[in-house]
Amino acid sequence: MGSTDSELALDLSPMMRIYKDGRVERLMGTETVPPSFDPKTNVESKDIVCSAEHDLSVRLYLPRNTHQNQKLPLLVYFHGGSFLLGSAFSPGYQKYLNSLVSEANIIAVSVDYRLAPEHPLPAAYSDSWTALKWVASHVNQQGPEDWLNHHANFERVFLSGDSAGANIAHRMAIKHGHEEKLEVVNVNGIILCNPYFWGSEIIAGEIDDISKREKGEILWQVACPSSVGVDDPWLNPAKDPNLGQLGCSRVQVFVSEKDLLRERGWYYAQKLRESGWSGNQEVTDFQGEDHDFHLFKPNCEKAVAMLKSIVSFIELE
Template sequence: MESTTSEIAIDCAPLLRVYKDGRVERLLGTQTVPPGRDPKTNVESKDVVFSQETGLYVRLYIPKGIRSSSQKLPLLVYFHGGGFCIETASSPTYHNYLNSLVSEANIVAVSVDYRRAPEHPIPVAYDDSWSALKWVASHFGGNGPEEWLNCYADFDKVYLSGDSAGANIAHHIAIKIGKEKLDGVNLVGIVLAHPYFWGKEPVGDEIKDPAVRAKTEEIWRLASPTTSGSDDPWINPVDDQSLASLGCTRVLVCVAEKDLLKHRGWYYYEKLKKSGWGGEAEIMEAQGEEHVFFLAKPTCENAVAMLSRVAAFMNQDKA
C-alpha cells in the first residue's frame, strides 16, 4: 500500500506541494548562498540572528569604502518575496539583488528572513518582520548589539522595500509605523516592487478568468488558511481607510506590463493619492516585462533602469 507521504493534498506548483502527511515540498527558492564580500561590487555582507527565540536572522550589507568614511548612510530594510511560502534572505536571487542595490545606491541594507507559510501561516510573516525592524531600531542610539548598524546606518533616513509578498509586508509595516510609531526609525519612504495585492472583484483591465483568479486565491489561502478571502485586508489593503495613515512621506510603486498583479499596483497608487495621505507617490512601469523580472534578468535594460530609479529614490534626501 502506498504511503501517504507521496499523496499530494495541495498542489501549488510551480511554488510548492503539500502532502497529506503534512510534508511541504518547496519547488522553487530552495537554494542558498553564504554571506561575504561580493567580488563584483565589493559589497560586504554577514548574517546576524535577531531572535534567539525563533533563530531568525537578517543579512546585513555595507557598501565598498564605508569603513574609511565617517558618513552614515541611508538604511534600507528589505523583505523578500515568494508568496509568503518560498525563498529566504539567503537565496542567491536576493543576495545578488541586494549586493547590486547597495552598491548602486551606496546604502546600508538589512534583508529580513521571516518564517514562511504553510508551516507558519499569516500573520507570522508580518510579526517576524516587525520584530526584525524593532531589532534594527534598537541600534539608533549607537548602542545596539550589531556594530555595522551602530556605526554606518543613518536612522533619520530609513526606507522599506520588498517585492511581491515582500512589498505587501513593507506596506503593512509602514501602516503599523504610521499608527504606532517606532522609536529610532524615521521612515522616509517605501519602495513596493510588483506588490502582491489582490481582491475579489477585478480592478481596471485585470484578468477576469475565474480559473486564474481562483488559482491566485488558492495560493493566498495556503498562506492564510483562516482568511476571509481575497478581500482580507492583509491581501487587499487598498480599500481600507488606513491608507491615509501610511507612516512615510514618499512611496515608489514599480509594476511590469505583463504582470498579472500590475493593475493592483496601479490601483494602490491611485487610491493612495486620493486617500488623504500627505506624501508624494510615484509609479514606474516596465514595458514588456513579467512579474519580478528584475530578479530573474538583473542585467536587462529595464532591470538596470529600475535599479537606478530605486537607488535615486533613496538618495533624494541625502545631505
Template structure:
C-alpha cells in the first residue's frame, strides 16, 4: 500500500472541503461542535433528543424561552448543508443560525443530524431525514416522546428548510411528503437556500468553467457512487417524474449572485412551474454573495436581509 496515498488530493473544492484519494474528507471551514444551551443573545433554549437510537442519531430542538405553557408555534424542520459529507447540525454556525431564526420568527425548530458519505453515501442522508420527519410527525396528536413538540408545535403550520445539500434534502422531503403524507402534518412552505442541484447539460447562466464542473461532478460521484449520473433525480429535479407532487403550495428559493449553483436554483423554479405543481414560488437573489454566505458572515447586511425574508415567509402564512 502506498503510504503517501492519504495525502493525495482527489478533489480540491476549496474553500469548502478537500477529498483525498483514500476517501477521507477535510473540512476547510472551521467550526466546532457546541452543546445545546440557553442562548443569552436570543433567549432561545435548545436540547438534543434521539430520533434514531439504532443509528445514534439525534436532532436539536429550539424553543423561545418566553413561550407560554401549551402555546402553539409554527414548526421549522431544518437540514444542514455540507455536500452530504461534512458539517453537522451541532456545529457552532448552525447552532447560532437556528438560535437567530427561532428568535426572530418566534417558532419552534428541529435541526436534523444525519449520516454522511463516504461511510453512508447518498441517499442515506435523505433516508435518515425522512426517519427524522416521521419521528417529528409522531407528536402531531400530542402524544409523542418529546414534551416540547407535544406542547408547542403547531403541526398545521410546518415548514421545511435547508441550505446547499440540506436544500436538496428539504426538496426531496417535500416530494416524499407529497407522495406519502406525514400523518397530521400540513407543510405550509419550503425554503431552499442555495440548493445543491446539478445536471449533465449546462442551463442558462451556468458556469462554463470546465475544471469547476469536473470538481462538482466528482464530488457528486464521491457522495453517491451508485448514481446513474448527473441527471439522477437525486441531484437533477428536471428528471424527476414526481416533481409536480411537491407537498406544499408555497416555496421560497434563495440564490446568491456569485454561487456556482445559482443558475440551478433559478432553473429549478422554472421546471417546477412547468411540471404541473400548482403552488407559488418566489426567488430571492443576494447580490455580490457566494455560497452560504449567511452562515460565515451572519451579521452582514445581506445576511440580515436574508433572515428577515425567512421570517416574513413564515409569518405571512
C-alpha cells in the first residue's frame, strides 16, 4: 500500500485533485503571465502588493495615452474558478482586461485573492474586501499607488467578475450597501458574467439530474466547508434577507444558453427586482454559448458583443 501522500481524498478532475495529506494538485488554471505593455491595445499593467499580511496582490491596468491627472472610471475585477482555481495573472484575464481597459478607456484593478481549499471561504471575500479598501484609500489622492491617485474617478466605480468572481462582485456590493460602506466611493454598477450562484431548490429550466447537481455542489463544499450548504446566502442570493440593500444603482448580468448556471443568473435578476432594490438592471442571454465563453473565445462575434455591451454600461452617465 502506498503512503498517504499519494492517496486521493477527492478527485475533482479535470479541475484538481486533493490528497489525504492535504496536498492540492491543480490540473488547470495555473498558467500566469507577467504584467507588461500591450502594444495592440496600448494598455500598460503592473503588479502591486496591497496587503503584506497575506501577500495579497493586485494587477493594475492603465491606457498609456492617459493624460496627467486625467480621471477615468475605475473597474475592480475578480477572477473566476469556483474559488478553487485561477489567478488575476492568468493569460486569459490579462488579454481580456487589456481589451476592456482599452475599449472603455478605464483604469482597472484585478484582485488575486487566496484560493480554497488551502484557504477556504470567506478568505476570498476577505481578501477582495481588503483589496477594495486599499483601492478606496486613494480617494483623496494620498494612497500608495500613483496610478490610482492620479487617474481613478471614485464617483464612477464598477465591480465585475466572471463565475466565482461575479459572485464576489455581488458580495462586495452587498457588503458596501449593508455591512461596511466604502466611504466617499460611489459604486455605480456591478457587471456579472456567468455568475456562480446555486441553491437546493430546482428552479424552472434548471438541470434536475441529482448526480450532476451533487457533483457541482461538492465544489462548494470544498470551497466553503463551514457553510450551511448550497442555500447559504453567499451562494444563493435569493436566501439573503439583505439582497435589497445591494450597494449600487445598476446591475448588468450576462448568462449563456449552454451554461449550467444560466437559470441562476436569470433567477438572481428576478429576486433582485422582488427584493425592493430600486436600481436598474439588464440581463443578456447569449444563445449557443457556454460558461465563460468570452474568455476562451475572445474574438468570436458574441464575445465582442459582450465587450461592447460592458463598455456601453460603463460609459452610461
